[in-house]
Amino acid sequence: MTNGTDASAAGAEGKMSFRQVARETIRFVLSELKPKGKMLTPFNVVTGIIILSGLVMIAVRFAYGLGAVSNLSQNYPWGIWIGFDVVTGVAFAGGAYVLCFVVHILKVKKFEPILRVTVLNGFLAYVFYAGALLLDLGRPWNVINPIIGNAFGLSSVLFLVAWHFMLYMICEFLEFSPVVAQWLNWPRARRILEALTTGAVIFGITLSTLHQSGLGALFLLAPTKIHPLWYSGNIPVMFFVSSVFAGLSMVMIESFFTQKAFRDRIGHDLHAAHDGILLGLGKGAVGALFAYIFLKLIDFVHYKQWVYLDTPMGYWYLFEIVGFVFLPTALFLKAIRKRSAKLVQFTAFLTAAGVILNRLNVSVIGFKWYEPVRYYPSVMEIWITLAIISMELWVFRWVILRMPVFGEAHEVVEEKTAEDMEVVTWKASVL
Amino acid sequence: MTISRRNFLKAAGAAGGVLLTGGAPAVRAAQVPQTSAGGIEFNGMLIDTTKCIGCRACEEACNEANHLPKPKGSFSSEAVFEETRDTSTGAFTVVNRFPNAKNPDQPIFVRKQCMHCNQPACASACLCRAMEKTKEAAVIYHKDRCMGCRYCMVACPFDIPKFEYGSPTPFVWKCIFCNERQKRGEQPACSEACPTGATLFGKKRDLLEIARTRIYTEPDKYVHKIYGEHEVGGTGWLFLMGAPEEKLGLKTNLPTTPYPELTSGFLYGVPLVFVLWPSLLIGLNYLIKDSKVSEKKEVSHDERD
Numbered sequence: 001m002t003n004g005t006d007a008s009a010a011g012a013e014g015k016m017s018f019r020q021v022a023r024e025t026i027r028f029v030l031s032e033l034k035p036k037g038k039m040l041t042p043f044n045v046v047t048g049i050i051i052l053s054g055l056v057m058i059a060v061r062f063a064y065g066l067g068a069v070s071n072l073s074q075n076y077p078w079g080i081w082i083g084f085d086v087v088t089g090v091a092f093a094g095g096a097y098v099l100c101f102v103v104h105i106l107k108v109k110k111f112e113p114i115l116r117v118t119v120l121n122g123f124l125a126y127v128f129y130a131g132a133l134l135l136d137l138g139r140p141w142n143v144i145n146p147i148i149g150n151a152f153g154l155s156s157v158l159f160l161v162a163w164h165f166m167l168y169m170i171c172e173f174l175e176f177s178p179v180v181a182q183w184l185n186w187p188r189a190r191r192i193l194e195a196l197t198t199g200a201v202i203f204g205i206t207l208s209t210l211h212q213s214g215l216g217a218l219f220l221l222a223p224t225k226i227h228p229l230w231y232s233g234n235i236p237v238m239f240f241v242s243s244v245f246a247g248l249s250m251v252m253i254e255s256f257f258t259q260k261a262f263r264d265r266i267g268h269d270l271h272a273a274h275d276g277i278l279l280g281l282g283k284g285a286v287g288a289l290f291a292y293i294f295l296k297l298i299d300f301v302h303y304k305q306w307v308y309l310d311t312p313m314g315y316w317y318l319f320e321i322v323g324f325v326f327l328p329t330a331l332f333l334k335a336i337r338k339r340s341a342k343l344v345q346f347t348a349f350l351t352a353a354g355v356i357l358n359r360l361n362v363s364v365i366g367f368k369w370y371e372p373v374r375y376y377p378s379v380m381e382i383w384i385t386l387a388i389i390s391m392e393l394w395v396f397r398w399v400i401l402r403m404p405v406f407g408e409a410h411e412v413v414e415e416k417t418a419e420d421m422e423v424v425t426w427k428a429s430v431l
Numbered sequence: 432m433t434i435s436r437r438n439f440l441k442a443a444g445a446a447g448g449v450l451l452t453g454g455a456p457a458v459r460a461a462q463v464p465q466t467s468a469g470g471i472e473f474n475g476m477l478i479d480t481t482k483c484i485g486c487r488a489c490e491e492a493c494n495e496a497n498h499l500p501k502p503k504g505s506f507s508s509e510a511v512f513e514e515t516r517d518t519s520t521g522a523f524t525v526v527n528r529f530p531n532a533k534n535p536d537q538p539i540f541v542r543k544q545c546m547h548c549n550q551p552a553c554a555s556a557c558l559c560r561a562m563e564k565t566k567e568a569a570v571i572y573h574k575d576r577c578m579g580c581r582y583c584m585v586a587c588p589f590d591i592p593k594f595e596y597g598s599p600t601p602f603v604w605k606c607i608f609c610n611e612r613q614k615r616g617e618q619p620a621c622s623e624a625c626p627t628g629a630t631l632f633g634k635k636r637d638l639l640e641i642a643r644t645r646i647y648t649e650p651d652k653y654v655h656k657i658y659g660e661h662e663v664g665g666t667g668w669l670f671l672m673g674a675p676e677e678k679l680g681l682k683t684n685l686p687t688t689p690y691p692e693l694t695s696g697f698l699y700g701v702p703l704v705f706v707l708w709p710s711l712l713i714g715l716n717y718l719i720k721d722s723k724v725s726e727k728k729e730v731s732h733d734e735r736d
Contacts, residue, residue, distance in 0.1 A: 013618070044673045050434065055674075062599060063599055064597070065484060065595065065596055065597045065598045065599050066594075066596050066601070067596030067598075070596075072456075072596060073596070074517065074584070074590070074593050075518070075590070077581035077584035077585055077594060078581065080468070091644050101712075103720070105715055105716050106715075107719050107720060107723055137579045137580055137581040137600075138577075138578070138580075138581070138594060138600075138601040139577060139578050139600065139601065139602075140578065140579070142559065142576065142577060142578035142579070143578050144577075145559040145576055145578060146558045146559045151559040151560040151561070151573075152559075152560065153557050153558040153559050153560045154699070155583070155691055155694075155695075156556055156557055156558040157510060157556075157694050157697065157698065158553060158556065158557075158558040158580065158582050159558035159559075160698070160701060162558055173541045173638060177662055198716065202708075202709050202712045202713060202716070203710060205708065206704060206708040206709055206712070208706060209704055209708060210704055210705075212703055214697070216696040218582070219585075220691055220693045220694050220697065221552055221555070221556055221582075221585065221586035221687060221693055221694060222585055222586060223693065224682070224684050224685060224686075225585070236697050238518040239615075262600020264710065275672055276461070285685070298603055403517075
């Protein structure tokens with residue numbers, strides 16, 4: 001960052017009246033709302049159809065009740081909208097607080113190039129997946145009750161989780177907001193927002209610790225309903241520890257796709273450092289995995305879990321632990337020793353699958369495993385989930401293509417007008 | 432699942448990621464409180480399964496008192512006993528029939544409805560206090576507060592709250608111990624309607640004495656246990672059983688721990704994390720910032736960004 005351009009930009013802003021700035025901003029945002037690139041790509045068509053039909057199903061859900069679209073029942077009040085969208089989705093969003101800790105608190109510069117995109121991903125995950133909670137609530141308009149204070153359920157873990165979701169979304173938005181200010185060409189706002197970042201990060205890490213574990217603590221109230229191989233007094237701690245490797249593996253998976261999809265948006269720095277970053281993330285993940293294995297081992301001994309191993313649920317448990325905890329740990333170690341970024345990335349997929357499996361085992365598959373008639377998600381439940389994921393991807397892409405998420409992006413200079421060029425040079429100089 | 436294990440859970444739950452010493456409550460004494468926090472004696476209900484004749488008068492009275500939709504068949508029909516029924520959004524109490532091993536000609540009838548726990552799981556689960564334990568004993572439901580998250584259903588050890596899945600504006604329904612009638616000084620509709628005294632309303636302390644007396648005076652007739660005395664920390668409704676609980680459709684694997692204690696350890700940890708985490712993080716942040724600055728100074732004295 002050179003002081004000269006910054007000062008002149010600030011000076012230019014100073015000359016414009018507030019109304020002018022507002023008008024400019026609105027004009028700019030409106031122009032940015034237009035889609036960029038080809039419309040009829042296979043991705044757009046497929047996700048577009050999923051989203052549109054998903055919206056119809058959501059309309060049906062609100063017109064006729066939850067029973068019209070879901071397989072939820074009196075015996076199974078929570079299905080995949082909670083077990084996958086919320087409980088798993090939030091675990092995957094854990095990468096944001098982990099990386100914020102590493103970059104902002106520990107000041108490890110190495111991971112800075114992927115910080116913005118991770119925070120963006122975390123923020124959108126909360127907005128969409130925690131937002132999916134509103135679909136699952138029978139009376140979503142009452143969701144403000146525990147917030148506005150006419151009914152504080154202080155003894156409820158869900159009360160804590162709800163508050164933390166809300167506060168954490170604000171924190172993550174604050175963490176990301178300098179990028180938005182940069183995009184809108186508001187240098188002064190950007191400086192103010194950047195000053196708030198450390199505070200937001202510290203508060204965000206605290207909130208994340210509590211609500212990641214809080215999501216696990218929700219299930220403490222169902223000791224007789226969750227299979228003894230998954231029920232444990234340590235669920236909160238295990239949910240927290242696994243959110244570390246869940247989040248990190250999601251960062252690696254996300255980078256796998258963004259490297260392909262947004263090649264021209266990614267700066268030289270990130271390209272060059274990419275393998276090293278992946279290996280670093282793998283090291284972080286393997287540390288958390290070891291802690292997790294240790295917790296599982298304590299449970300295994302303390303709850304004498306071996307008595308359940310030779311049952312169908314026991315085999316399922318072994319499948320999860322061996323295939324998706326032990327194996328990824330071994331593969332991460334191998335990848336780190338051989339310095340293979342490819343293997344790290346592959347293992348990240350395996351780890352993420354294991355996290356999905358674990359969250360579903362606690363919240364859906366191992367929940368009331370003894371009932372003769374079991375819950376399985378309806379097609380529409382899955383479809384709506386896919387629609388939510390698609391929507392998130394659309395918003396994610398929209399932001400990536402417009403805001404300086406990946407650091408010094410290659411701008412497509414030829415198509416720009418002279419006026420836009422100024423913005424580009426300014427943006428580049430700021431970075 | 433044993434008691435000692437549960438107590439470990441509480442201790443471990445208190446850890447909440449950090450606090451390995453977080454206040455584990457002492458092993459709960461066998462004495463279960465029979466009064467509310469305000470010192471008011473809890474009301475209760477004693478169900479004597481050996482006295483129930485399966486007339487379903489309680490079901491009918493409940494239906495009328497709560498203005499529930501009329502069922503298809505008549506309340507005097509015995510056809511419903513062919514299968515074991517569950518409570519529903521339209522029926523807060525149901526009577527089920529179970530075979531009697533001692534006397535096959537005399538089946539045992541058992542009611543099912545909300546147990547009105549002393550320390551209800553549903554109320555501790557509810558994030559907007561829609562489920563509430565009154566001082567008198569009833570666990571009531573505030574429709575206007577409920578957001579329909581169904582955590583109460585996940586938490587309830589007896590699977591009692593029922594949700595209206597077919598409605599765009601759904602509520603959760605369950606027995607509310609005829610709270611309004613109790614406030615007026617009347618007894619609940621079902622016990623008033625019971626012709627045999629199988630459902631008996633009174634102060635819980637008195638009911639426990641009655642129940643014990645019956646077991647002592649007729650030791651062969653009853654299982655020597657009052658179901659609900661210790662389950663999940665004690666329930667407002669008590670059952671005298673003519674056959675073991677597993678033969679009567681009652682939940683068998685329940686801990687004696689009051690359910691709110693399962694999460695209280697975790698919740699106690701929350702304020703501690705809120706105090707400790709930011710202070711540690713701020714400290715760490717300064718520490719590293721300082722060490723980075725001194726590193727830079729050592730590398731070059733005048734090179735500054």
